[in-house]
Amino acid sequence: MSGAAVELTGLTVRFVSRRRRTVAVDDVTLRVEPGEFVAIVGPSGCGKSTLLRAVAGLVPPTAGSVTLLGQPVTRPQTDIGFVFQRPALLEWRGARKNILLQAEMRGLDRAWAARRADELIELTGLTGFERALPHELSGGMQQRVALCRALLHQPPVLLMDEPFGALDALTREQLNAELNRIWRETGTTILLVTHSIAEAVFLGTRVEVMSPRPGRIVSTLPVDLPVERSYAQVMTDERFDRLSSSIRLLLGAGANH
Numbered sequence: 327m328s329g330a331a332v333e334l335t336g337l338t339v340r341f342v343s344r345r346r347r348t349v350a351v352d353d354v355t356l357r358v359e360p361g362e363f364v365a366i367v368g369p370s371g372c373g374k375s376t377l378l379r380a381v382a383g384l385v386p387p388t389a390g391s392v393t394l395l396g397q398p399v400t401r402p403q404t405d406i407g408f409v410f411q412r413p414a415l416l417e418w419r420g421a422r423k424n425i426l427l428q429a430e431m432r433g434l435d436r437a438w439a440a441r442r443a444d445e446l447i448e449l450t451g452l453t454g455f456e457r458a459l460p461h462e463l464s465g466g467m468q469q470r471v472a473l474c475r476a477l478l479h480q481p482p483v484l485l486m487d488e489p490f491g492a493l494d495a496l497t498r499e500q501l502n503a504e505l506n507r508i509w510r511e512t513g514t515t516i517l518l519v520t521h522s523i524a525e526a527v528f529l530g531t532r533v534e535v536m537s538p539r540p541g542r543i544v545s546t547l548p549v550d551l552p553v554e555r556s557y558a559q560v561m562t563d564e565r566f567d568r569l570s571s572s573i574r575l576l577l578g579a580g581a582n583h
C-alpha cells in the first residue's frame with residue numbers, strides 16, 4: 327500500500343552470535359501515516375532501538391519488510407533525520423557550525439543551508455548561542471543543536487531514540503513542549519522511542535506499547551488530546567491520566583511474563 331510514511335510488515339530482527347541468538351523484534355506490523363507522531367514505549371531491552379534502526383536501514387530485517395515513503399528500505403537511509411540520547415556534537419565547532427555539518431556532509435547549497443540553520447536556531451530558542459562551543463552549552467541546549475542538525479535537510483521522517491533521557495525533568499518538559507511545536511510547524515512524521523510514559527502521551531498522536539523481548543506490539547493507544555499541547559493543560563486532563571494508567575498497566579502486565 328502506498329501513502330504511508332513508514333510501514334513495517336511482519337518485521338522480525340534476530341541477532342545471532344556464537345554465544346547466543348536474540349530475537350529483538352518479533353513480527354511487528356505498523357503503519358505510520360505522514361504527519362503522525364508515534365511514541366513507542368516498552369521495557370528495557372525489548373527491541374525499541376532495533377526497530378528504529380531497522381526503519382533507518384541500519385539493521386536488516388530477518389523476516390518481513392520495512393518501507394519508507396513507499397520505497398523498500400534495503401540500505402542506510404540518508405533522507406531521514408535521527409536524534410540519539412547523546413547529542414554527538416563536534417567539540418571544536420560552535421552550535422551553528424555543528425548544525426551546518428549536516429549541509430556539508432550532503433553538499434547542500436550553502437546559502438540555503440545558512441538560512442535554514444538560522445530558522446531552526448530561532449525555532450529552538452538558540453539565538454545568541456550560535457558560536458558557543460558544545461561545552462559552553464547546557465545539556466538541553468546541546469540536544470537542541472542535535473535536533474536542529476537532524477532537521478536541517480527537512481527530512482520527511484524523524485527518528486528519535488530516547489532523545490531527552492539524559493536531561494533533568496524540567497528541561498525535558500521544556501523540550502517536549504518545543505518538540506510539540508516543531509512537529510506542528512514542520513509537519514515532520516516522528517517516531518519517538520521513550521521510557522517516559524508522560525512524554526509518550528504528551529507528544530504522541532498514538533502510543534505503541536511493546537512487550538518484553540522478543541519485542542512485539544501489545545497495544546496501540548490513540549492519544550485523544552488536542553494537537554497543540556501545553557504541559558499545564560495536559561497534566562490536568564483526565565484523558566492524560568487515563569491513558570498513562572492504561573500504559574502503566576500494560577507495561578506492568580508485560581513485565582510479569
Ligand SMILES: Nc1ncnc2c1ncn2[C@@H]1O[C@H](COP(=O)(O)OP(=O)(O)OP(=O)(O)O)[C@@H](O)[C@H]1O
Pocket residue numbers: 341342348349350368369370371372373374375376377539
Ligand atoms: N547489534 C546487536 N547484536 C547483538 N544483539 C543486539 C544488537 N543490538 C541489540 N541487540 C540485542 O537486542 C535486544 C534489543 O535491544 P534494543 O537496544 O533494541 O532494546 P531497547 O528496547 O532499545 O532497550 P533499552 O530500552 O534498554 O534501550 C537486546 O537484547 C540487545 O542485547
